[in-house]
Amino acid sequence: MSGPRIGVAVMSALLLLYIFLVGQRAWLLLISGDPIAIAMGVALIVLPLVAIWALGRELWFGVRAEQLGRRLEAEDALPEDVVTVRPSGRVMREDGDAVFPEYRAEVEAAPESWRAWYRLALAYDAAGDRKRARAAVRTAIRFETAERRAARPSGG
CATH class of the missing domain: 1.25.40.10 (Tetratricopeptide repeat domain)
Structure with a gap:
């Protein structure tokens, strides 16, 4: 597994942990019986759903971008420009x-x-x-x- 993939896996796992913990709090607020707490519980359910959607969208973007890159590489159609690269790997x-x-x-x-x-x-x-x-x-x-x-x- 490459460095960026490890980073994505770690961040995804942390987000899922966050969503689980927020879900627990949301449940406690929903069953409290207090109208304000119930409203906060509903908000805490909506926010993780948005986070899950955003995570899925970004992961799918990464998968598709990587697929296109591999396809271009297989076609030998990636740019072959000679560019100077810093020690960090970034192009000058x-x-x-x-x-x-x-x-x-x-x-x-x-x-x-x-x-x-x-x-x-x-x-x-x-x-x-x-x-x-x-x-x-x-x-x-x-x-x-x-x-x-x-x-x-x-x-x-």
Whole structure:
């Protein structure tokens, strides 16, 4: 298991422990009979449900992003840009900024290509723009899903 996966597993386990403990408190509030405590108990049930939904959504995002990365790697279509990497493993921002225009142009030329969007996400990440990198990966996932669905034989 790699470092990031261990981190995800630990954080997920901690969140599940938190949800369990909050659920216990919610139950105690719900059975108290006090209207204010009951209202707080209901809120304590809703918040963990939102947390479970968010956790599931982020885990699924990670799984899908990793699948696309493995698929590009199998196709030998991952970027091969030479970039300087710090001892921490992070790309030097100047190098990330230098390769970015190429991948932006690729997306502009093929705006529905999930491969282009995924490579753009890698460029955003290399340039230090995590928010746009995640958005680009989400776009890549959406286009790859649509491509896969379109390739399915229609039953009939």
